[in-house]
Structure formats: structure tokens, C-alpha cells
Amino acid sequence: MKVLTANRLIDGEAVWLAPGDVWAETLDAAEVAHDKAAEDLLELAARRWAQKNAVVDINLIDVTVVDGAIRPTRLREQIRADGPTNRRDLGKQARRLNAA
């Protein structure tokens, strides 16, 4: 399974492509490609978005879905999705803390 991720051009914020061809600030909103056909569509989207001036460093990354929660396979991508592991008050995880 894969999702498409990037960093927003204007502020560098880590974002994931969500249904409706919009970039979401949290991984849980991402559109997950469950099969090769869906992956191909994400790759097409990546090429299309690379021509626009909204996001940079666009990458297709591996994820798993456990109990409905999307989790990147690589630690690097987990940290992008959450924030620095030594500072729970920073990054996406901080927003979840603040919302709780």
C-alpha cells in the first residue's frame, strides 16, 4: 500500500495527497493506494503536481493500515507524519496533543 507525500512549497509543511486531489496536513487523511492501478494513479498525480507550484519533494511511500490507521513502513516517514521523537510538543503530534 502506498500514499503520496510532499512538502508544501510556501512553508515546507509535510503533506499527503487526500481524496479529491487535495493535500492534507495529516497522514490519516491520505488516500491509500491498495493496488497497482491505484498506485499508478498516484504516480500520475505526482507528475501532475510536480508541474504546479504548490508542493515539492513529491514521493510515493509505503504504508500499512492497521485497524483503520495508516502507518508508514519506514521510521523516516513515521517521524515526518508525527514530528521529532524527542519533542512531542512539535510537529503534527503536537496538534493531536492540543486537540485532545
Next chain:
Amino acid sequence: MYRYDEFDHAFVTARVAEFSDQVQRRLAGEITEDQFKPLRLMNGVYLQLHAYMLRVAIPYGTLSAAQMRMLAHIARTYDKGYGHFTTRQNIQYNWPALADIPAVLADLASVEMHAIQTSGNCIRNVTADHFAGAAADEVADPRPYAEILRQWSSVHPEFSYLPRKFKIAVTGAERDRAAIQMHDIGLHLKKNERGELGFAVYIGGGQGRTPMIAKKIRDFLPEADLLSYTTAIVRVYNLHGRRDNKYKARIKILVHETGTEELTGWIEDEFAAVKESELKLPEADIRAIERYFAPPDLPARAEGWAELAAARKADAGFDAWVRRNTVAHRHPDYACVTISLKGIGEVPGDASDLQMDAVADIAERYAFDEIRVSHEQNLILPHVAKADLKAVHDALAAIGLATANAGLVTDIIACPGLDYCALANARSIPVAQKISERFGAQARQEEIGELKIKISGCINACGHHHVGHIGILGVEKKGTELYQITLGGSGDEHTSIGEIIGRGFGPDEITDAIETVVDTYLAHRSGREETFLDAYRRLGPAPFKEALYGSDAKAA
């Protein structure tokens, strides 16, 4: 301190305007990312995991209080309230928005700072001994020469597109606190038998995936020839350095593949051609730059001796701090103070905006308006009267910066690692924090004595693990973090590269492994006076391997 002249002001202001325009054009879609990326890198703007990162140059690590306050202001206004002081005497901000960076650069320019040449294949920030101009063992202040090199190398038309980045370090004492033998060019400022100033010149040192110790190619280069000789070195490198493989593009590889003797011949030939050119430094110009670095007028403060002795007797914590975090100043009534940015369990090199402001206040009040950043990720107050040490200590304690651990096992260098860095393979900061907590007790640290642990989260070695007495390198293996230990590295005048001791350890094992290494040292040292490094050099790896891997040691 050096003050910008009209040319410097105009140049930096013009660069801010130019980059502001480039950012606007990028945001408007007038230039592509491929076009913009080299431009932003030339201005210190990287893209990391969570956001952009801005690396601000701190030339030879020297700051005034006003500059430090501006760094605090930027952390507060455009970032998340902190900055990260790096192993190259710079500061990095981890969260700036691209749209804000022109404003950050304009703020920096207002205090004579910038981010130019903090990235890219050019000559980077020239680093120097953090005790420059103050240390008792110094022959002369290396910073005037670092400043001359800075001026010469800034947007140097011939050297802005080198095969790879290029780092120069200068020291002015026999005791090398600037790790000059691990730089592309290392300069050791010294006097010859006639009392004239000049340099021992080293080239081809560096860390990364192929660590190499620099080779000395000149024992004494007269100071007037500094720029002509440096030009000769960089020109030869620019012409002959490899551009086909970025991993083989540093000058260390050119030195290694060509041979020191032959390469030195090329450099000397080039030097002969440019020696009597406009690059020859006029004596008057050197002395003029030197005047910017004239030491402050330090009044006699002899009362400090007795006051200090009494205060140390009355306060054990203060006594430990003086023992660990001060070194001899050339003026007997003064000391150089290390402000540890390595609080127990804290992130090495991080300082909050409030801490930066407070350090600026302390520097202004007690330290002649001078602050330094060390390559060991600490701050330095180079000139503090012994009579003021207690007040400085107490003011630092109030902001959590009075940890008495300079040079001890918890004074750890760590790169940002996988918590921030797009290149990293493993985390560094949490490893440093856990080791710091494990060894945090003051008595235990002091019992262990001088011990430098350095941690990198990838082979690029920003955390200088190759020259750690204990080095830790984080790698990714089968999707998980693994930490390799190296032992016996050193980045001083007796530079050595650490040896890999055996198979790596997982994130939950590495702290125990480091404790095993330290305990093995304690068990085998000849006495307290034998440091970890000395003991390792005497004992070799065998007892450490045995302790870490037991009967597996031979297989490891």
C-alpha cells in the same frame, strides 16, 4: 569584533533583495524548483523532513550580544522558539516558512549576519578556536586570518562551483581546539624562530564516508602568503578534484589518489605563479583587520582570586562548574567560560530564545559583549573576570545553563539525525539524551573524567563520530536503527580516526553498550590520570571487544 564596512553592508543588503525576489518568483511559479533549489541552497535554505531549515553563518563562531539577541528574536518570531548550534559554529532554525525567510535574512543583515555560503559546493564558514583571543596558550588570535579568508572566499567567482563543499579551520595554539586536521584546509598559526607569524598548512582532512586525517604540506607559510597559497590549493583542487562522483569529490580523495608529494608539487607550482600577485597580503592590511579583533581592555581584578576561592568553598555545585567549565585566560584575573548546551537529558546544541537572550545579557554585563559558539555545540564567554564567575554561574543556573560537564561524558556532540534531517538514517538526539541521563550524576561523570562521545545519524558524519573518543554511527538496517560504535578517535593535535569495535546495537541496547565500554575503561585504567583516550591507545580494542561481545569477540 569585525564590523562591516560599506562594501559588506551593500553586498549583504543586495543579496537579501536578490533572494527576496527569487523567493517571490518561486512562489509565483515563475521559476521551477529545479531552478530555485541551487539558489535557496546558496542562501542556506534546506528542505528537511518537517519543514525548511535555515543555516545561519556565525563567522569563526564569534557573536556580540546584539547578534545573539537577534538570533533569539528570529527563533521567537519565525521559528518555534529555539535554535540549534552546530558543529560548524553555525546556528540552524528547523521550522521557518520559505515565505518568511527574506524577512529573516533582512533581520540578520541588520546585525551584520547572513546565511550566504552555508550550503553548496563553495568555501563554507571558516571556523576557529572558540577560545581565540583569550586562551593562555595562544600564540596569536587566529580570527583576523579567518576574517581575511572570509572576505576573500565570499562569492569568489572562481571558487563558487567547486567539485564539492570546502571547509577551512584556523587555530592559534599548539592545543588544537578547532580540529584543523579534519578539514579540507587546516591552518595552525604559529611563530617561527625569528618571531614572525605564519602557518603550518594541512590539507585533505575530512570525515564523511571516507574519513581522512589531513597531511601537512607546509611547516611555515608566512602570513603575507595566506591568500596566494590558499588560492593555489583551491585552484589545484578545482581543476583536478573529481566531479564524476560526489562521494569522491572532496579534496581528501584528490590528496589520497594523487599522493601528497605530487599534489604538493602542483600546489607549489601554482603558488610560485601567484605568490607575487595582488593576493600577497600587505602588512598594513593584516594589522588593520587585526585591530578589529583587539582584545577588550581587561582591567586588573585581583580581588577575584580570594572571592573565587571563598565562593568555591561555600558552594560545591559552583566549585564543580569552575573546575569543569572554565579554562585559563591569558590574563590571570580572568577565565574563559564554557556555557554547556548539554544539560542532562537535553538536546545537544539547542538553546531557547529566552536562553539566548539571557546569554546576551550576561555577555553584555560580565563578558565584554563577546560570545563564541564552539564546534562542540556549546557557547563560550571568552573573557570573564574571576571576580564575576559566581554571578555569571548564578545567572546561567537561573536559565538552566550551568551544567558542569564541559569535556565530560555528557558533553555529547550529536547531529540532528532522523528527528529532523532528510539525509539521516537513524536518530542521534534521543541516543545522546539517554546516554546523558545514564551518566548524569556529577560524581560519576567526574570519576570517568575527560571523554568525548560524538554521534552521527548517517555516514555524512555531521556529529563527528569518527573523532569521538567513543563514536556512535546510526545506520538503517532492515528498516530499523542500528548503532555502530567506534573507539579511539580524536579531533585534536593528535588526531586519530576511531576504529569500529564490532557489530552494532539496537536503539534499546546502545546506552548499555556505552556503559559497558566506560566500565571497561574504568576497570583497566592505570589511574585517574589516564584518560579514556590514553587508556584506549595503550590497551587497544581487545578488552572492549571482550566486554561487549564476550566469547563472540573473535567472530565480531
